[in-house]
Amino acid sequence: MTRPPTAGELGLCLCHSCGLVCDMTGEPDHCPRCDAPLHRRKPDSLNRTWAYLLAALAFYVPANLLPVMNTMMLGSGADSTIMSGVIEFWQHGAWDIALIIFIASIAVPGVKFVVLSLLLITVQRGSAWARPERAKLYRFVELIGYWSMLDVLVVALVAALVKFKALGDIEPRVGILFFGLVVVFTMLSAMSFDPRLIWDSPPAKEHPDATRSH
Amino acid sequence: MDTPERLIICEHCDCVYQTVTLARHQKTLCLRCGAVLQRYSGLTIQQRLALSCAAAVFWLFANFYPVMSISLKGLKNSATLWDSVLALSQGPITFIAMIAAISIIIAPAFQLVLLIWVLGFALAARRSPGFTLCMRWLETLRPWSMLEVCLLGALVAVFKLAGMLDVLPGIGLLALAVLSLLLIRIAGRDVRDLWEVL
Numbered sequence A: 001m002t003r004p005p006t007a008g009e010l011g012l013c014l015c016h017s018c019g020l021v022c023d024m025t026g027e028p029d030h031c032p033r034c035d036a037p038l039h040r041r042k043p044d045s046l047n048r049t050w051a052y053l054l055a056a057l058a059f060y061v062p063a064n065l066l067p068v069m070n071t072m073m074l075g076s077g078a079d080s081t082i083m084s085g086v087i088e089f090w091q092h093g094a095w096d097i098a099l100i101i102f103i104a105s106i107a108v109p110g111v112k113f114v115v116l117s118l119l120l121i122t123v124q125r126g127s128a129w130a131r132p133e134r135a136k137l138y139r140f141v142e143l144i145g146y147w148s149m150l151d152v153l154v155v156a157l158v159a160a161l162v163k164f165k166a167l168g169d170i171e172p173r174v175g176i177l178f179f180g181l182v183v184v185f186t187m188l189s190a191m192s193f194d195p196r197l198i199w200d201s202p203p204a205k206e207h208p209d210a211t212r213s214h
Numbered sequence B: 001m002d003t004p005e006r007l008i009i010c011e012h013c014d015c016v017y018q019t020v021t022l023a024r025h026q027k028t029l030c031l032r033c034g035a036v037l038q039r040y041s042g043l044t045i046q047q048r049l050a051l052s053c054a055a056a057v058f059w060l061f062a063n064f065y066p067v068m069s070i071s072l073k074g075l076k077n078s079a080t081l082w083d084s085v086l087a088l089s090q091g092p093i094t095f096i097a098m099i100a101a102i103s104i105i106i107a108p109a110f111q112l113v114l115l116i117w118v119l120g121f122a123l124a125a126r127r128s129p130g131f132t133l134c135m136r137w138l139e140t141l142r143p144w145s146m147l148e149v150c151l152l153g154a155l156v157a158v159f160k161l162a163g164m165l166d167v168l169p170g171i172g173l174l175a176l177a178v179l180s181l182l183l184i185r186i187a188g189r190d191v192r193d194l195w196e197v198l
Helices: A045-065 A082-091 A095-124 A131-161 A175-192 B045-064 B081-088 B091-123 B131-144 B147-162 B171-186 B189-197
Strands: A012-014 A021-023 A069-073 A076-080 A168-172 B007-009 B016-018 B027-029 B036-039 B068-072 B075-079 B166-169
Touching (some): A012 B007, A021 B007, A045 A095, A131 A168, A131 B075, A131 B081, A131 B131, A131 B147, A175 B091, B147 B166
Antiparallel strands (some): A012 A021, A069 A076, B007 B016, B027 B036, B068 B075
16 A cells, blocks of 8 residues: 655654654754654553553442432432433433433443553554554544543532522532543543554564664 | 655654645545544634634633522522532542533633733734743643533533423523634634744
8 A cells, every 4th residue: 555654754753732843863852843842652652541541440430330419309318320310311201311421421431441442452462453443443532532521510510509408409429529530531541542553563564674774 | 855844744643744725624634544634724813813802701701600590499599610610629529620620611711811822922923922831731721621511511401400490591601602612613723823824
């Protein structure tokens, strides 16, 4: 397949902050234009992505098991988890809202775990399988990343509004903290992953004749 | 070989291309991985500055007017964005209040201040003091500004509460809607153009 030359082959490097094409002769540490650190690949990308991902996965369990808010109505209180909120909407016939919350809060983090693990494992194996599709998957994960924050903000607004003491009171519960942490850590995980690694083939395997003169 | 200024590198797969001038509604895609390389923006510096100032006004409205108010058996209550951050800050979960505050209040505010500062000087064809730092912060803040999520959250909250009590969307909600749309338009990637024109 003919493809355009890569930055590595031309001795160039992209500055992630300002988008400048930097000449890497003399190995500069910082972008000459915006002074951001320069690196050909994000430093320690795979380890950092794994670390953030596993941290997020650990928080995902309490985020789903612990209650995210407590609703007190006329003296009777009830804790609700994220899933019970979804079920409640569903039972009241508001299937569209139930679907939005389900997608944003449960499906999106789940999809992120699966996709990021898949990307990490295939990159570590130096796989050449379905590269354009994997690149697309990464962009998808980046795009959907922060929508999971939805439930945190819903709980915040609802808790701020319903403050009628004995008549009715809604309070946030500790589950929402873990849930927010899941969102933050999956975002950090996706940010530390370097999609260019998908295209880097292990030098020994695919390009036995390519001299590494750059 | 071209000078590095006329080249562009795909940030998703490292392919190198020459930049092209785009017409309206055009964008360039990477041949290998399909990522967007360049996108036509079409906003002049004046327009961007004007939109940023408008967004700053909407930010004020979104923050100082209640997003919505509720009533239950004659009792009334309303909440602003700041109230909802405070609602999270009680008890052992204070940390999440900080995340919420950053994503719906602080990050958008900083984005707007930096944009107005940088664009104001750009209007006079000058680089503002601290230009480099401002541009890098704009880049760093972008993923953490989540106003459009907040907007959807507010709408979900309306539905959530509508079952038990009367809900009235406030001025803040309207301002939030406009502000989130404006921010998508002005705080996006094309701010980077300033590096080239100044």
